[in-house]
Each structure stands twice: as structure tokens, then as C-alpha cells.
Amino acid sequence: MNPMRNLLLAGSRNAWLQRQATRRRFVKLAVRRFMPGETVDEALVAAAEQNKLGIGVTLTHLGENLNDRAEADQVLAHYLATLARIGRDGVRGEVSIKPTQLAYDIDVAMCTAHTRTLAEAARAHGSRLWIDMEGTDYTEGTLALYREVRRTHSNLGLCLQAYLRRTRADLESLLPLGPAIRVVKGAYAEPQDKAFPDKQEVDENFHWMAERLWSPEARAAGAWATLGTHDHVLIERLEATAARMGVAPSAYEYALLYGIGRAEQLRLVKAGRNVRVLISYGAHWFPWYMRRLAERPANLLFVARSMFAN
Secondary structure: OOHHHHHHHHHOOOHHHHHHHOOOHHHHHHHOOOOOOOOHHHHHHHHHHHHHOOOEEEEEEOOOOOOOHHHHHHHHHHHHHHHHHHHHHOOOEEEEEOHHHHOOOOOHHHHHHHHHHHHHHHHHOOOOEEEOOOOHHHHHHHHHHHHHHHOOOOOEEEEEEOOEOOHHHHHHHHHHHOOEEEEEOOOOOOOOOOEOOOHHHHHHHHHHHHHHHOOHHHHHHOOEEEEOOOOHHHHHHHHHHHHHHOOOHHHEEEEEEOOOOHHHHHHHHHOOOEEEEEEEEOOOOHHHHHHHHHHOHHHHHHHHHHHHHO
16 A cells, blocks of 8 residues: 555544644645535535536535534534525535444444434435445444435435455445445555555456446346546546446446546536535544545645645
8 A cells, every 4th residue: 555645544543633734724725625614504605616517516514433422413403404405405415424423333223313314304305315434343334224224215325435355245235225336445544454455456346346336237226326536547447338338327427526626527527427526514624634635645735735825
């Protein structure tokens, strides 16, 4: 694995570094490249701008590993209010939650109930609720959470990480459900016995996952693929595979991060592809931001430019 990636992922868990970074104006300015702001109002303004360009959005309020029931209830209330605003304002958008935002660490039953409540609220205005995948300590539990809520709410989507060795088996086990899967490469620090260390292996697994979601049996069951990648080479390969398999552009979408690859987003829209931008917001941005840098360490250049420009 890339040494810089390892360093950034280690930094994402460092409390001292978090305190220092969140006090620095230049860091906050650099973060603004990847998120429109800390409030839902700012996120919804950005969502409306994306919609005008023909791009859908997925909103996620940053924060994880909450260990207070009252805080988890506040997260539930926040997402319910956000979903209501999405429906009222006609935003082409969805929301994505982390189980540990909803008290998974202290009460799985509470987390399950909150997730089901949000899935029902999303269904009321015709959108999906997405469940993000966190580190491997939570993989099994997140899969169980998805299966449980999916029994009553077919509008539930799940993120799966292509860098995990177990993901092929996990996807195969889910395919009979006709799942909506957001395929991503993965952004947590994991040992080599759990995660592929080589980019080529991760890319190959990502492509395999798309192929399986596009298989005749998966499509017949109602499976949906959301492809979370900015990799131009991989996108070209996926496009060729979709054409070879007879998968219409309307049958899948690309998910790209806010502020990254804007030209690629518009190119895909112009080519008639479904594009969705993931918009993150909130005060607890530091771990998320460090993982974004680790996904593509070249993004550190943007931080350096912000330093010298201000």
C-alpha cells in the first residue's frame, strides 16, 4: 500500500492532529473544495446547483461512532428534516447514513429502528436511503442491518467496498435480493489479510462487482449499480463492459464526489449517463477529509495551494 496513504489514514484517527487541523484557516479553506459547508442549508444550495446541471445528489451528514443515545436521536431528527426538505423543495436527492451515527455501537435495535424510520421517510418521496460501509469491524453487522431493514423497505441501498477480499462473497449472498449497491474502492486502513494492497487488484474487483450486478439474473431480480469512481481508465472499461452486456445507460449511475472531477461529471452527463454527486457536510469533517486525501494523495496539492494563496 502507498506509504502516503498509510500516513493519511493513520492521521485520520489522531485526536491531536484533528484538534490542530480544525483550528487552521488554510485547512478549512482546502476542505471547502470537497464540501460546500458545514450546514445542511449550504449542502442543499449545492444540491440545487447540481440539479440544474442534470446531476442528482446524495447527502451525508458527517459524523460517526456516536456513543450517546440522545445524539443518535438528534441525527435521526436531522435526517428526517432533511428528507422532508428534499421532498418539499423537489430536490433530486437521496441521503446516506452510517450505522455508527445511529447508535450502532451501543444499541443495534435502536440503530435498526432509526434506519427503518429513515427508509420509510425516503420512500414517502420516492428516493433511496443508502447505508454507508465503515471499517471491517462493522462489515458483518452492517450487512445484517441492511438485510433486516430491506425486508420491509426495498428502497434501501448498501455501499460495498471493492478493496475487501470478502466483498465478492458478500455481493453474491445479496444478489437474490435484487439489491441497490454503491460500489466504491474503500477508504479505511485495513490489513492485507482483509484488503487488497494493490490498486490493480482493487480495480479488478470493482469491475467484477459491476459485471455481477449487470448479470441477467441480477438484473432480473432488480439489482441496481451505482459506480463510485473517478478513475477515467476504469470508467472507460465499465462503459465497454456495459455495452458488451447490453446494459442500457439508464440502468446504472456514476457517483462522484463533490468538488472532484467536475469536467468528468459534465462529460458523463453530456454523454447521457446518470450522474450523482456525493455531498458531505457537517462539523465533524476531519476523519472524512483525511480519508478523501488518502484515496488520492495528489489531492494534497490542493491543500498546499490553499496555504500559499492565503
